[in-house]
Amino acid sequence: MTALPLPVREDARPGAERPGCGPDIALEIRGLAKTYQGFGASPPKAALKGIDLDVPRGAFFGLLGPNGAGKSTLINILAGMVDKTAGSVRIWGHDIDTDRRAAKMAIGIVPQELNIDPFFTPKQLLDLQSGLYGLRKSEYRTKEILQAVGLADKANAYTRQLSGGMRRRLLIGKAILHSPPIVVLDEPTAGVDVELRQNLWNYMRRLNAAGATILLTTHYLEEAEKLCDTIAIIDEGDLIACAPTAELIGRLDHKEMTVTVEQDLDAVPAALSRFDVTLAGPRRLVFRFKRSDQPMCAIIEAINEARLVIADLSTSEGRLEDVFLELTRGHQQGKA
Ligand SMILES: Nc1ncnc2c1ncn2[C@@H]1O[C@H](COP(=O)(O)OP(=O)(O)O)[C@@H](O)[C@H]1O
Ligand SMILES: [Mg+2]
Missing domain, CATH: 3.40.50.300 (P-loop containing nucleotide triphosphate hydrolases)
Incomplete structure (x- = not known):
């Protein structure tokens, strides 16, 4: 056109x-x-x-x-x-x-x-x-x-x-x-x-x-x-x-941080277990948190304490799709 x-x-x-x-x-x-x-x-x-x-x-x-x-x-x-x-x-x-x-x-x-x-x-x-x-x-x-x-x-x-x-x-x-x-x-x-x-x-x-x-x-x-x-x-x-x-x-208060480390892991190290974290690959840890909690420094300190070396780090914001799901879910629950 x-x-x-x-x-x-x-x-x-x-x-x-x-x-x-x-x-x-x-x-x-x-x-x-x-x-x-x-x-x-x-x-x-x-x-x-x-x-x-x-x-x-x-x-x-x-x-x-x-x-x-x-x-x-x-x-x-x-x-x-x-x-x-x-x-x-x-x-x-x-x-x-x-x-x-x-x-x-x-x-x-x-x-x-x-x-x-x-x-x-x-x-x-x-x-x-x-x-x-x-x-x-x-x-x-x-x-x-x-x-x-x-x-x-x-x-x-x-x-x-x-x-x-x-x-x-x-x-x-x-x-x-x-x-x-x-x-x-x-x-x-x-x-x-x-x-x-x-x-x-x-x-x-x-x-x-x-x-x-x-x-x-x-x-x-x-x-x-x-x-x-x-x-x-x-x-x-x-x-x-x-x-x-x-x-x-x-309004969406979710954030994710993906940390790639230089060591192979077979489980989430105990030093990190207080966070909401999953092992998404042998070297990749995905942390989920509320943006308002601002836990990123604490996470990085804990990774250092666990004697892991950070190779890469990235964060992502919540997507509109999540806002939508959150809102519609709230709406459904409100009705129940
Ligand atoms: N002519 C119609 N007669 C009866 N129900 C209808 C008619 N048109 C739409 N609906 C119903 O009304 C609701 C809303 O439909 P619609 O406005 O087409 O939604 P959307 O465009 O958001 O997909 C749906 O449950 C649909 O099945
Ligand atoms: Mg339509």
């Missing part, structure tokens, strides 16, 4: 006037709940249980959660594809119940499912969508959008002939052709190969840099950690965390 003029509406840009919108909030979600009706033998399913969430203007916001957490339900409510059971949503200041059209114009949504009518060409699809958004012919930017998502040479191909990656890009084009200030992508990189994932990441970064507020759902922790400045975690329909990415990682 190329870095062509990015379609972001004027009022999305920093410092622009935004009538009808809180000064800093792109998406305001209050008490949002959704219960899917059961049918036959299957009982009703509470997919969202009262979510409060503010997505700040200009954010690269990650909505993270395991499969079935309720991410797509939330996105589909924003898209008007699922009716909420309770709560309120304002998109760029416009209430989705009372101001549906303005809300719709302010957001572009790339759904998780790659459902595209196979008998349209990309050009026809984008022209049609532009019409649905009420754009005048002179405002159609089909060619520019196809170029921006790297599909200029596929303008007249049947979409059924496009690869999965191309379809994903076409759906991105379809979502941004009315230059919305908010772009939402529901698991855009699920099942996508490494190269396309990198492309999509770059593209999303550029959209964000051009002023768009990005809301990304993912169950890839690494993806959220790399791209997002703020991360919200949902699990089983509840919001269990929402914080700047660095702070969320900082």
